[in-house]
Amino acid sequence: MASPCSRSRSRDVLSERARRVLGGGAGGHVEEWKALLEAAEHPSVVNLTQGYPDFEGSRKARLEAAEVITRLEHNKLNQYSPLVGLGTLMASITSLYSRLWNMKDLDAKKNVVVTSSGTEAISVAFQTLVSPGDEVILFEPYFPWYGPGVKLAGGEAKLVRLSMEDDFKIDKAKLLEKFNPEKTRLIVVNTPHNPSGRVLTREELEIVHEVASTSRVGCTLFSDEAYEGQCWAPGGHKKVQQEIEQLNEATGSSVEVLSMGTSSKLCSLTGWRVGWLVGPEHIINGCKALHGYSTYCAPTPFQHGIAKALDGFVDLDPAVSFDGTGALMKMNAEKLSAVLRDMGLRVYSPKGGYFVVADCSPLGFTSNMEFCKDLLEKCKVAAAPMNMFFGTPASELSSAEQCLVRFAICKTEPVVDEAISRMRKLIASSSK
Ligand SMILES: Cc1ncc(COP(=O)(O)O)c(C=O)c1O
Numbered sequence: 001m002a003s004p005c006s007r008s009r010s011r012d013v014l015s016e017r018a019r020r021v022l023g024g025g026a027g028g029h030v031e032e033w034k035a036l037l038e039a040a041e042h043p044s045v046v047n048l049t050q051g052y053p054d055f056e057g058s059r060k061a062r063l064e065a066a067e068v069i070t071r072l073e074h075n076k077l078n079q080y081s082p083l084v085g086l087g088t089l090m091a092s093i094t095s096l097y098s099r100l101w102n103m104k105d106l107d108a109k110k111n112v113v114v115t116s117s118g119t120e121a122i123s124v125a126f127q128t129l130v131s132p133g134d135e136v137i138l139f140e141p142y143f144p145w146y147g148p149g150v151k152l153a154g155g156e157a158k159l160v161r162l163s164m165e166d167d168f169k170i171d172k173a174k175l176l177e178k179f180n181p182e183k184t185r186l187i188v189v190n191t192p193h194n195p196s197g198r199v200l201t202r203e204e205l206e207i208v209h210e211v212a213s214t215s216r217v218g219c220t221l222f223s224d225e226a227y228e229g230q231c232w233a234p235g236g237h238k239k240v241q242q243e244i245e246q247l248n249e250a251t252g253s254s255v256e257v258l259s260m261g262t263s264s265k266l267c268s269l270t271g272w273r274v275g276w277l278v279g280p281e282h283i284i285n286g287c288k289a290l291h292g293y294s295t296y297c298a299p300t301p302f303q304h305g306i307a308k309a310l311d312g313f314v315d316l317d318p319a320v321s322f323d324g325t326g327a328l329m330k331m332n333a334e335k336l337s338a339v340l341r342d343m344g345l346r347v348y349s350p351k352g353g354y355f356v357v358a359d360c361s362p363l364g365f366t367s368n369m370e371f372c373k374d375l376l377e378k379c380k381v382a383a384a385p386m387n388m389f390f391g392t393p394a395s396e397l398s399s400a401e402q403c404l405v406r407f408a409i410c411k412t413e414p415v416v417d418e419a420i421s422r423m424r425k426l427i428a429s430s431s432k
Helices: 016-028 030-040 059-070 072-078 087-101 118-129 146-152 172-178 202-212 240-251 281-292 300-312 321-343 368-379 413-430
Strands: 112-115 135-140 156-161 184-190 220-224 257-262 275-278 346-348 355-359 404-408
Touching: 016 146, 030 368, 059 072, 059 300, 072 300, 087 112, 087 275, 087 300, 112 118, 112 281, 118 146, 118 184, 118 220, 118 257, 118 275, 118 281, 135 146, 146 156, 156 172, 172 202, 184 202, 202 220, 202 240, 220 240, 240 257, 257 281, 275 281, 321 346, 321 355, 321 413, 368 404, 368 413
Parallel strands: 135 156, 135 184, 184 220, 220 257
Antiparallel strands: 112 275, 257 275, 346 355, 355 404
């Protein structure tokens, strides 16, 4: 007899919301993506699909969390933390931002809420700032959680294509086409950018600021700075909130910024699920309420661990800061980019983040999935086709956009070297 769990049920029991996200989540490419990920997991494959480090992450954080979990006299440290986050972690976040990015005016109690990951922070931020009928600007390609996040908040995503021919730069004319001063409530920026590794320039922030300040309903900038610790652009990572405040002062406008950070990337601990939102008190108050009814609080021992790790970061030099992950990513990016160029792909040079993006159309491919399958078969190296980073259906993308592929570089040097050596062998065998 079939168990109650195996009996097939009609999709009608699902809410309209769940059905909408099931149908269109991650750009509608979920099945293709799942099959590729499954093949990439095989031990013979060098897996460069997903953005998680293959190393264990901050040692300071792990030792502190282990101590908190196992010391008996600390038993309350394994219980709920305050909804808004542990006071020590909130203080560590404001102290880090003040120390490294000169953000002196932050008040841990007023301007910060700790969330259960950056992903929850995005969801909470969208739920807090977007009402049904509101419009949200997403620059595509984008982190695939933004699209469903906007939908779940009842908003409508307005997609603005980053200019591939211009290294994924924001184009003012394209932004103006989609920005509605009466309806756009949120513009989402991400720097360093997943997937392209682009770091927003002052000129691009000026464009976004100028457009947002023409809003008649109040348009907030949501700044996803997940990769703030892995940036090797000249001058390093710039905090968007600080840049926008300078522009507000210079122009007399009052554009507000809500930013997101995460220990997943700052401390290389993607499994711990500790993130945060930083912003003006009235927005953070809304986020605190929504977060309280979402996960209530992030895991307490991990918050202790992250606080310890953040307190140890004292320098922005990529070679030493954030456990040297910025320097590792830069080296991996340069080495991997060189072999991809030698294979004949058009490679975009990242200035930060966890990825290298390349266009396989110069090799004669017409689809990125075709290239990824070919690379997997011939080299046993797995990369990710980028269709799921677009909200626009693949059939409506340009032929070069349909050929974009993403390689994860958040891996140890020997792993990246192994992928490179396999690709070099392929180059050698095809030139014989
Ligand atoms: C741009 C961007 N934002 C947010 C996140 C979410 O981070 P978390 O692991 O904290 O949920 C990621 C994760 O890959 C990301 O790439």
